[in-house]
Amino acid sequence: MNSIEKGSMKRGEFLRSLGLSTSTLMAFYCLGTTMTACGSKDDDPNPNPNPDPGTGGSGITxxxxxxxxxxxxxxxxxxxxxLKTAGNGKVIGDVLVAKxxxxxxxALSKICTHEGNEVRYRSTSNDVFCQTHGSTFSTSGAVTNGPATTPLKTYNITVSSDGNxxxxxx
Ligand code: FES
Structure with a gap:
């Protein structure tokens, strides 16, 4: 019987027909399982709708x-x-940058000191807000409303003379 008819041969049959050893066959099976487990980005059940540009994004070095x-x-x-316009903030990597x-x-840590969720700059009150439990911080990182009790870490930030x-x- 010729089992190499188009589309009818299973992977194992094909590999055995090549005369491969059992250990080699197991390697092929494992490789197939690993590759299946990798999946694609489209399989991500929790896609990030607001991806962090991180390092290497256009404009960040x-x-x-x-x-x-x-x-x-x-x-x-x-x-x-x-960020050239007053009242705007952006999270870049682990840092909240705001004008x-x-x-x-x-520039402050984006990580709330209460339970580690992400904070945002609010232009309306010119402060930093964590929507998870309502902590607020001044733009210099001091706690202005709990439950957080520890200030946000701050970073040195400078702007070039041309403002760019x-x-x-x-
Ligand atoms: S994690 Fe920010 S207030 Fe609780």
Missing amino acids: GTTSGTAINFTVDMTKSPYDE TSGGSYV TLTVKA
Whole structure:
């Protein structure tokens, strides 16, 4: 019987027909299982609707997360051009960068000191807010409303003389 008819041969039959050993066959099976488990991005049950640009995104150069924060933001590029306007904030990696309603730049940890959720800059009250349990922080990181009791970590932030580049450092 010729079992190599188009589409009728199973993978194991095909591999055995090549005269491969049992251990080699197991390697093929494992590889097939591993590759299936990898899936594709389309299989992600929890896709992030607001992906973090992180390092390497257009307009960001350097390290945006971890303990060695040190990056630059090119504010001539979208969406970072919004940071030229007072009252706007953006999360870049682990850092919340904002141009306050008063026009100064601030950089703080995006991680709420209460239970670690992400904070946001609010232009209406010129503060930093965690919507999870309602903690608020000043733009210099001080707790202004609990339940958080520990200030947000702050980073050094400078703007270039032409106003186009921010540098954020730990
Ligand atoms: S995690 Fe931010 S207030 Fe609770």
